[in-house]
Amino acid sequence: MNELRDILSQGAQMSLVLGLAPLLTGFVRKVKARLLRRRGPPLLQPYRDLIRLMRKDVVLADNASWLFRVIPYLIFAGTWVAASLVPTFGNGLLFSWTADLIAITALLGSARFFQALAGMDVGTAFGGIGSSREVMIASLAEPAMLITAFSVAMIAGSTQLPTVAEFMGSDAVGLRVSLGMAFVALTIVALAENARIPIDNPATHLELTMVHEAMVLEYSGRHLALIDLSSQLKLLLYVSLIACVFLPWGTATADASVARLALGALVYLGKLTVLGFVLAVFETAIAKMRVFRIPEFLGAALMLALLATLLRFVSGSL
Amino acid sequence: MIAVALWSVAALLALAPAGVVLSMRPRGSIILYGACLIATSTLCVTALSDLLFFPHLTPSATLPIGLPWLGAHFRLDALSAFFLVVVNLGGAAASLFALGYFRHEDSPGRVLPFYPAYLAAMNVVVLANDAFSFLVAWEFMSLTSWAMVVSHHREAENVRAGYVYLLMASFGTLALLLAFGLLASDAGYDFDAIRASHPSAALSGVVVILVLLGAGSKAGLVPLHAWLPLAHPAAPSHVSALMSGVMTKVAVYGFVRIVFDLVPEPVWWWSMVVLLVGGPTATLGVLYALMQRDIKRVLAYSTIENIGIIFTGLGLALAFKAEGLDWVAALAFTAAMLHVFNHALFKSLLFFGAGAVLGATGERDMEKLGGLIHRMPKTAFATLVGCVAISALPPFNGFVSEWLTFQAILLSPQLPSWGLKLVIPAVGGLLALAAAFAAACFVKLYGISFLGRPRSDVAASAHETDRFSLTAMFALAAFCLIAGILPGLFIDALAPVSKDMVGNIMPHQVGLQWLTIVPIAESRSSYNGLLVFLFVALCGTTAATAIHRFASDRLRRAPAWDCGYPDADPAIQYSASSFSQPIRRVFGSVIFRAREIGEMPPPSSPLPARLQVELHDLIWDGLYAPIAKAIGFATDRINILQFLSIRRYLTLVFVALVVLLLVVAL
Numbered sequence: 001m002n003e004l005r006d007i008l009s010q011g012a013q014m015s016l017v018l019g020l021a022p023l024l025t026g027f028v029r030k031v032k033a034r035l036l037r038r039r040g041p042p043l044l045q046p047y048r049d050l051i052r053l054m055r056k057d058v059v060l061a062d063n064a065s066w067l068f069r070v071i072p073y074l075i076f077a078g079t080w081v082a083a084s085l086v087p088t089f090g091n092g093l094l095f096s097w098t099a100d101l102i103a104i105t106a107l108l109g110s111a112r113f114f115q116a117l118a119g120m121d122v123g124t125a126f127g128g129i130g131s132s133r134e135v136m137i138a139s140l141a142e143p144a145m146l147i148t149a150f151s152v153a154m155i156a157g158s159t160q161l162p163t164v165a166e167f168m169g170s171d172a173v174g175l176r177v178s179l180g181m182a183f184v185a186l187t188i189v190a191l192a193e194n195a196r197i198p199i200d201n202p203a204t205h206l207e208l209t210m211v212h213e214a215m216v217l218e219y220s221g222r223h224l225a226l227i228d229l230s231s232q233l234k235l236l237l238y239v240s241l242i243a244c245v246f247l248p249w250g251t252a253t254a255d256a257s258v259a260r261l262a263l264g265a266l267v268y269l270g271k272l273t274v275l276g277f278v279l280a281v282f283e284t285a286i287a288k289m290r291v292f293r294i295p296e297f298l299g300a301a302l303m304l305a306l307l308a309t310l311l312r313f314v315s316g317s318l
Numbered sequence: 319m320i321a322v323a324l325w326s327v328a329a330l331l332a333l334a335p336a337g338v339v340l341s342m343r344p345r346g347s348i349i350l351y352g353a354c355l356i357a358t359s360t361l362c363v364t365a366l367s368d369l370l371f372f373p374h375l376t377p378s379a380t381l382p383i384g385l386p387w388l389g390a391h392f393r394l395d396a397l398s399a400f401f402l403v404v405v406n407l408g409g410a411a412a413s414l415f416a417l418g419y420f421r422h423e424d425s426p427g428r429v430l431p432f433y434p435a436y437l438a439a440m441n442v443v444v445l446a447n448d449a450f451s452f453l454v455a456w457e458f459m460s461l462t463s464w465a466m467v468v469s470h471h472r473e474a475e476n477v478r479a480g481y482v483y484l485l486m487a488s489f490g491t492l493a494l495l496l497a498f499g500l501l502a503s504d505a506g507y508d509f510d511a512i513r514a515s516h517p518s519a520a521l522s523g524v525v526v527i528l529v530l531l532g533a534g535s536k537a538g539l540v541p542l543h544a545w546l547p548l549a550h551p552a553a554p555s556h557v558s559a560l561m562s563g564v565m566t567k568v569a570v571y572g573f574v575r576i577v578f579d580l581v582p583e584p585v586w587w588w589s590m591v592v593l594l595v596g597g598p599t600a601t602l603g604v605l606y607a608l609m610q611r612d613i614k615r616v617l618a619y620s621t622i623e624n625i626g627i628i629f630t631g632l633g634l635a636l637a638f639k640a641e642g643l644d645w646v647a648a649l650a651f652t653a654a655m656l657h658v659f660n661h662a663l664f665k666s667l668l669f670f671g672a673g674a675v676l677g678a679t680g681e682r683d684m685e686k687l688g689g690l691i692h693r694m695p696k697t698a699f700a701t702l703v704g705c706v707a708i709s710a711l712p713p714f715n716g717f718v719s720e721w722l723t724f725q726a727i728l729l730s731p732q733l734p735s736w737g738l739k740l741v742i743p744a745v746g747g748l749l750a751l752a753a754a755f756a757a758a759c760f761v762k763l764y765g766i767s768f769l770g771r772p773r774s775d776v777a778a779s780a781h782e783t784d785r786f787s788l789t790a791m792f793a794l795a796a797f798c799l800i801a802g803i804l805p806g807l808f809i810d811a812l813a814p815v816s817k818d819m820v821g822n823i824m825p826h827q828v829g830l831q832w833l834t835i836v837p838i839a840e841s842r843s844s845y846n847g848l849l850v851f852l853f854v855a856l857c858g859t860t861a862a863t864a865i866h867r868f869a870s871d872r873l874r875r876a877p878a879w880d881c882g883y884p885d886a887d888p889a890i891q892y893s894a895s896s897f898s899q900p901i902r903r904v905f906g907s908v909i910f911r912a913r914e915i916g917e918m919p920p921p922s923s924p925l926p927a928r929l930q931v932e933l934h935d936l937i938w939d940g941l942y943a944p945i946a947k948a949i950g951f952a953t954d955r956i957n958i959l960q961f962l963s964i965r966r967y968l969t970l971v972f973v974a975l976v977v978l979l980l981v982v983a984l
C-alpha cells in the first residue's frame with residue numbers, strides 16, 4: 001500500500017511539474033505585462049503555443065545532423081528528470097535518492113552541454129555566438145551553483161534535497177549569515193541559468209543581445225516546442241529549489257496523509273505565485289547587462305557562495 | 319598469478335627486437351600489434367582476476383637480474399593489480415586501435431620496436447618491488463616513449479617536444495632517485511625493507527616533496543607540466559593515448575606507492591602541499607586546453623586537468639589519513655582511484671577519435687575541420703560519448719568520480735587543522751570551476767571539429783575510419799557508460815586497494831537497492847547512475863513516441879535560417895579561437911595576459927581587417943625561460959674553456975689539483 005502511494009506521489013510530482021511549468025511562465029509574462037501597463041497574453045498562452053508548435057512541420061536545415069534532431073528530446077528528458085527530483089509539495093518522493101543536489105546540477109549541465117552543441121550543429125554564425133556565450137555564462141554559473149550546494153549541504157549535513165528541506169524546516173537552523181549569502185548566490189545563478197534579465201532577455205529577437213535564443217534559432221516545430229517546454233521546466237525547477245531550500249514551510253512530510261499532501265500542493269502553488277511575482281517585478285525594474293558585465297555579476301555570486309562555504313568551515317554557527 | 323604476469327611482460331620485451339624485423343614486412347605491423355593485444359589482454363585478465371578474487375594474496379617473485387647482490391623483486395598486491403588493469407586495458411585498446419591505424423604511419427620502423435618495450439616498461443614499474451627495478455623501468459618507460467615522440471622527426475616542433483620531454487624526464491627521475499636514496503639510506507633498496515624501516519618525520523617530508531616533483535613531472539602537475547602538451551600530441555595517436563591515458567597513471571602509481579605505502583604515517587602538511595598543487599593544476603590545465611586549437615593539444619592539456627583532480631583526491635585522502643579519519647580517507651582515495659580508471663578510459667577514447675580524424679583528414683587543427691559527424695558518423699558517436707564522459711556529466715563515468723571527490727570535500731570541516739580548513743573550500747571551488755570549464759572545452763572541441771560545416775576540402779572529403787579502430791573506440795565508450803551507471807561494482811573492486819593504502823574501505827555498495835551508490839549514509843548523499851540513465855532514456859523515448867504518434871512526425875529540409883542571411887560561407891562559422899573568446903576575455907586577460915589587437919584598414923582600402931590574439935604562458939615565461947636563459951648565460955661564460963692553449967690547460971689542471979689537495983688537507 002505504501003509503495004503504491006509512493007509511486008503515485010512520484011508520478012503526481014512528475015506530471016505536476018510538467019503541467020505547471022508553462023503556467024508559471026505564462027504567469028510571469030502576464031505580471032510583467034501588467035507592470036508595464038499592457039494587457040499581456042492570456043495566462044494559458046504558453047500551452048497554446050506549445051500545442052501549436054507540436055502540430056507544425058519541422059523545417060530542418062539542410063546541414064543538420066541526427067544529433068540536432070535527438071538533442072531536443074535529450075534536453076527535455078534531462079530537465080524533466082531533474083525537475084521531478086526536486087521536492088515540490090511533498091518530501092517523500094520514491095526516487096529522491098536517485099540524485100542529490102550535485103547530481104541535479106550536473107544533470108542540468110548535461111542538458112546545457114547538448115544545447116550548446118545544438119547551437120553549433122547547423123554551422124551558422126548566430127548558433128556559434130549563442131553557444132560560445134552560453135558556455136562562458138555557464139563557466140561561472142555552474143561553479144557558483146555547485147559551491148552554493150556545498151554551503152547548503154554543509155549546513156544541513158546532506159546533499160539530499162529531502163533531508164535538506166527537512167532540516168531547513170526544523171528549528172535547528174535559525175538565522176545564518178552563510179544561508180543569506182547562499183540565497184543571494186542561488187538567486188543570481190537561477191537568473192543566469194534561466195536566461196532571465198539582466199543576463200539574457202527571454203523575449204528578445206535582436207540578434208546580438210541574445211544568448212539562449214541564438215542557440216535555438218534553427219529549431220522549429222515539435223523540436224522548438226520541446227526546447228521551450230524544457231526552459232519552462234527549468235524555471236519551475238529553480239523556483240521550486242529556492243522554495244524547497246529557503247522557504248521549506250508547509251511541505252508535506254514523507255508519511256503524510258492525502259489531505260496533508262493536498263495542503264502541501266496548495267502551499268507550493270502559493271510559493272510559486274509569490275516567487276514568480278517577485279521575478280516579474282525584478283525583471284521589470286532592472287535593465288539587461290552588456291555581455292561582458294555578466295562575468296562580474298556572476299563572479300559576485302561565485303564569491304558569495306565561496307564565502308558562505310568558508311564561513312561554514314570557520315564556524316559551525318554562522 | 320605473478321608468473322603469468324611476468325611471462326607476459328617478458329613476451330612484450332621479446333617483441334621489441336622482433337619489431338625491428340617486423341617493421342620491414344608488409345604485414346609486420348598487424349602481427350606485432352596483434353601480439354601486443356594478446357599479451358596486454360592476458361595481463362589485464364590476470365590482474366583483474368587477482369584484484370577481484372585474491373586481493374589478499376600478495377605473490378612476489380625474485381629474478382636473478384639487475385644488481386647482483388639484490389636481484390629484481392616483483393610483487394603483485396591489490397594496488398599493483400589495479401594499476402596493471404588500468405595499464406593493460408589502455409594497452410589492449412591502443413593495440414586494437416593500432417591494428418587499423420598503422421596504415422597512416424609512414425615509417426613503422428620508428429614505432430614498432432619501441433611500442434611493446436614501452437608497454438613492458440609500464441608493467442614493470444607497476445610490478446617492481448625494489449627501487450632499482452622501479453627506477454630502471456621508469457627510465458626505460460621515459461626513453462621508449464621519447465623515441466616514439468620523435469618518430470616524426472622531420473618536424474621541428476616534434477624535435478623540440480622530444481628535447482623538452484627528455485630534459486623533464488631526466489629531472490623527474492633525478493628527483494625520484496634522490497627520494498629512494500633517502501629512503502634506502504638505512505634500509506636498502508628492497509621495498510619490503512623500506513616498509514619495515516622507520517625514517518624520521520623530517521626525512522619523510524623531504525621524500526614526499528621529492529616524489530611530488532618526480533612523479534608529478536611525469537604526471538603533468540603544474541608547473542612541471544610544460545613538456546606534456548608538447549610531447550603527448552607529437553607521438554602517433556595510439557601512443558598519445560597511451561601516454562596521456564596510461565603513463566600519467568603510472569606516475570600516479572609511483573606517487574601512491576611511495577607516499578601511501580612506503581613512507582610511514584602521513585603528516586597533515588603533506589596533504590596541504592598536494593592540495594595546493596592539485597587544485598590549481600585542475601583549473602589551469604583546462605583553461606590552457608580552452609585556448610588551444612590543435613585537437614590533440616586540447617586533449618593533452620585536459621589530461622593535466624584530470625591529473626589535478628586525481629591529485630586533489632589523493633591530497634584529501636592524505637589529509638584525512640593524517641588526522642585519523644580513515645573512513646573519509648577511504649572515500650577520497652577511492653574517488654581518486656576511480657578517476658584514474660575513468661580518465662584512462664575516456665582519454666584513450668578521445669585520443670583514438672582524434673587519431674581517426676587525423677587519419678581521415680591529415681589535420682589536427684580544429685579550424686580546418688567541421689561537419690565530420692556527416693562523414694564519420696561512427697567515430698563522431700564514440701567521440702561524443704568520450705566528450706560527455708570527460709565533461710563529468712551524468713550518467714557517464716567522469717561524473718561519478720568527481721561526485722565522490724565532492725562528497726569527500728563536504729566532509730572536510732571535520733578536519734582539525736586550520737590550514738586545511740581554509741585551503742579545502744578553495745580547492746573545492748577550483749574543482750567546480752574546472753568541471754564547468756571542461757564542459758565548455760569539450761563543447762568547443764566537438765562542436766568545432768564534428769559539427770557545423772566543413773572548413774576545408776580535406777574535412778569535406780573525409781571517410782569513416784577502419785573497423786579495428788572503431789571497435790576499440792566503441793569498446794571504450796561502452797566501458798564509460800558501464801562505469802557510469804554501475805559505479806558500485808567498481809567501488810567494491812577498489813576496496814582492497816583502499817584497505818591496503820589508507821587502512822579502511824568505503825561501505826559495501828553492491829546489493830544496495832537499485833545499485834545506488836551511497837558513500838556514507840543514505841540520508842547524507844546518494845547517486846544512482848542506472849536510474850538516472852533509465853529515467854532519461856524512458857522520458858526521452860516516451861516524449862518522442864507520444865509526439866510522433868499524436869502531434870506531428872512530418873519533417874522538411876530547407877536552407878538554414880540564420881536570421882535571414884542565406885548561403886553564408888563556411889568561414890563565417892564560429893572558429894575554435896572565436897568560440898573561446900568570451901572566456902579568454904573574462905579569465906585569460908589575467909592568467910594568460912591575453913590581448914587582442916585589431917587592425918582595421920581605412921574605409922576605401924581593399925586590405926582585409928585582421929584580429930591578432932596574443933597569449934602568454936606565464937609559467938613558461940616566468941619559470942622555464944629564466945632557467946634556460948641562466949643556463950645559456952653560464953655556458954656562454956664557460957665556453958672560453960674550450961679554446962685554451964695547451965699551456966693554459968696544464969695550468970688549469972695544476973691549479974685544480976692544488977685546490978683539491980688543499981680541500982682534502984683542510
